[in-house]
Each structure stands twice: as C-alpha cells, then as structure tokens.
Amino acid sequence: MEMENSSIDMCSWYYNMMRSSDRLLPNTSAANNSLNNCDYSPETDPPLVTSSMKVYTYCVPIILVIGLLGNLVSLRVFLSRNMRKLSASTYLAALSTSDITALLFHVLVDWLRWGLPSLNSDSAAPAFLNTPGVCHVLFYFSYVSRFLSAWFIVTFTVERYIGVCHPLRRKDICGSRAAHKVISSLVIIALVVMLYKPILTSARVVRTQHEELTRCFPDPQRPMLVFTLDSIYGLSITVLPFVLISVLNALIIQKLLRRYHRHRQCHVVTEESIIRMEFTVILLVVSFVFIILNLPFCIVWCKRFLLSRLHVRASEDALYDFDNLEGVLLLTRVVFYINYCVNFFLYSVTGAYFRHELKILVFYRSQRYSSYIKCSRVDSSPTTPQSWV
Numbered sequence: 001m002e003m004e005n006s007s008i009d010m011c012s013w014y015y016n017m018m019r020s021s022d023r024l025l026p027n028t029s030a031a032n033n034s035l036n037n038c039d040y041s042p043e044t045d046p047p048l049v050t051s052s053m054k055v056y057t058y059c060v061p062i063i064l065v066i067g068l069l070g071n072l073v074s075l076r077v078f079l080s081r082n083m084r085k086l087s088a089s090t091y092l093a094a095l096s097t098s099d100i101t102a103l104l105f106h107v108l109v110d111w112l113r114w115g116l117p118s119l120n121s122d123s124a125a126p127a128f129l130n131t132p133g134v135c136h137v138l139f140y141f142s143y144v145s146r147f148l149s150a151w152f153i154v155t156f157t158v159e160r161y162i163g164v165c166h167p168l169r170r171k172d173i174c175g176s177r178a179a180h181k182v183i184s185s186l187v188i189i190a191l192v193v194m195l196y197k198p199i200l201t202s203a204r205v206v207r208t209q210h211e212e213l214t215r216c217f218p219d220p221q222r223p224m225l226v227f228t229l230d231s232i233y234g235l236s237i238t239v240l241p242f243v244l245i246s247v248l249n250a251l252i253i254q255k256l257l258r259r260y261h262r263h264r265q266c267h268v269v270t271e272e273s274i275i276r277m278e279f280t281v282i283l284l285v286v287s288f289v290f291i292i293l294n295l296p297f298c299i300v301w302c303k304r305f306l307l308s309r310l311h312v313r314a315s316e317d318a319l320y321d322f323d324n325l326e327g328v329l330l331l332t333r334v335v336f337y338i339n340y341c342v343n344f345f346l347y348s349v350t351g352a353y354f355r356h357e358l359k360i361l362v363f364y365r366s367q368r369y370s371s372y373i374k375c376s377r378v379d380s381s382p383t384t385p386q387s388w389v
Contacts, residue, residue, distance in 0.1 A: 099149055
C-alpha cells in the first residue's frame, strides 16, 4: 500500500512538473521507476488548476498572434532608413528579434504541449516535439531567447544610464557600432552558456494509463547539477535583471529630474535633447513593465521550484496545495508571456518618432516619400550625430 501511494504521489508530481516549463526529475531511483507505471490523470485536478488551464489555453494563442505581429512591425520600424543608425533602435530591434524567437520556441512550443491537448481531450501534443534531437533543439533556443530578451533590456538600460548620467562618455560608448558589439557579445555568450541544457537533457519513455509517451527530462544521473544550473538560469533572467534595472532606472530618474529643473531655468530645449528624452522614456516604461510582468511569475516559480525538491513523497494535502500552486503558476505564466507582446504598444504610446516612422511605413510608401527622404538628406547638416541617443 505504501508503494502504491508513493507511485500515485510521484505520478502527480510528474504531471505537475511536465505541465510547467522546467521539468525536473526527483533524485531517487524509485521515483524514476514509478514514472514508468504512471496512472495519474489530470481529471483529479482541483478547480483552480482547471480554471487556470482554460485561461492558459485560450489566452496564449491571442498573445502569440499579437506578439508576432507587433514585434515584426516594431522590427521593421527600427530597421527603417531613418532609425537604423540610432543605437537605441539597434537595441530595440534586437529585443524585438529575441521576443519573436521566444514566442516561437518557448510560448508556442509549450502551448502545443499543454494548451492544445486541453482544447480537446481526444487530441494530443504533436509527437515530433518530444522526439530525441528536436526537443533538445527546442529547449536550447527557448533558453537562449529568454536569456537574450531579459538582457537586451538590461544592456539598453546601461546604455541609457551612460547617456544620461555620463554624457561626456556617450559618444565613445553609446554609438551604433558599440551597440552592435554589445549585442553580438551577448548572443555569443547565450549560445555558448546555454549549451548545458541540451547536454543535460535526455529523452525517456513514460507509460501512462492510456499510452506510452516519449518525454525529454533533465539528466537523472546529475540532478543536483541540473538543479543548480537551472536555479542560476532562473535568477539570471528574473532577479538579477530586476535588481540591475531598478537601480539604474532610479539613478536615471534622479538625473533627469535635476536636468529638468536646470533646463527650466535656462530655457534650453533642442531637438537632440527631445529625442534622447523620448528614448529614455521608452526605456523606463519598457523596463518597468518588464519588472511588473516578471515579478509574480518569478515569486511563484521559485516557491514551486523549492517545493518540487522537498516534497518528492508528500501527503495528499501537500499534493493538493502543490496542485493549487501549479494553478497560480499557470496564471502568472500567462502574465509573464504578455511581456513578449506588449512592447509594440509601449513604443506606440511613448514614442512620437516611432509613431511617425510607423505612419510612413503604413501610409506613405510612395514616390513622394522617396523624394522626401532625398530632400531631407540633402538639407540635413553634416554635423548631425550618428546616434541621437
């Protein structure tokens, strides 16, 4: 009887872990064996989990469509002729690219695994998602894209901090060429460091009450190594960016308030200062929204992450609480996903130059606009800086 309860508990644990984004195996051989005889069914979920799954199932496709369209349009605007040479546009174009990648390799893949089957109890996730090799690649690019999305915001914040608080060094550090170097370095770091995920992932066959499934799991031979590296990764895309962005934004706001009072007395307002201020406002809004949307998921994820290691064999009440925590995690995950689709609206609300370029892109792609570009280039001053930000 004790072995039967242990198997049920482990199957419940397995189902919850597989429903979330970080699939961890317990550090016991008995637990691994019990996965091969898993009869757990999601029908026993508490109401919170069922409701959360419905929200996840129907809201994530909306986020995917809006996010892909919005980021594609934003990328096109930031790569337009008038904006591509701005260092701020370079960072925001990179952010749009990483968000698109995260939507495809993380949000879409997870929805195909867990959201699509919940639409119809007879349907199942596409089998190719869990085939050896494919699941390793999906894990890899999911981790890379999420890391880059978080740290592109951090680097943009650092660039704005230097531009606002250390203006004398702005021309040397904050140019378009420097932005390309920083972005390239971040991409290389992410591609190299995140190799640990496919290396420490293995495909295994799990037998449920209905069928045998192939699933990708972290390496059961090195659970503590996987736990440690995933913990570091989780902190690197949530807590660490949160702290850095908060501190730098506080310093930027403090400097802007001092500069505002000084400029009011001097009555000095230039086009360059207006554009710099606009991109600074965009940064502040994007970074604060990033913090707001990530913080709930970060807190719940950390709590669930620790409980998954402490309650390998748990009581029925503890498992029920754990299931409810999974329901809250699903809701915060939907909020977290909004981070990948909201930036287009933030740019449109806070950026007059973004709206101007967007109108040109949509309404004025004609010969008249081409003539306007040529005339503006002839009349522009040769002393205009390469980067306004």
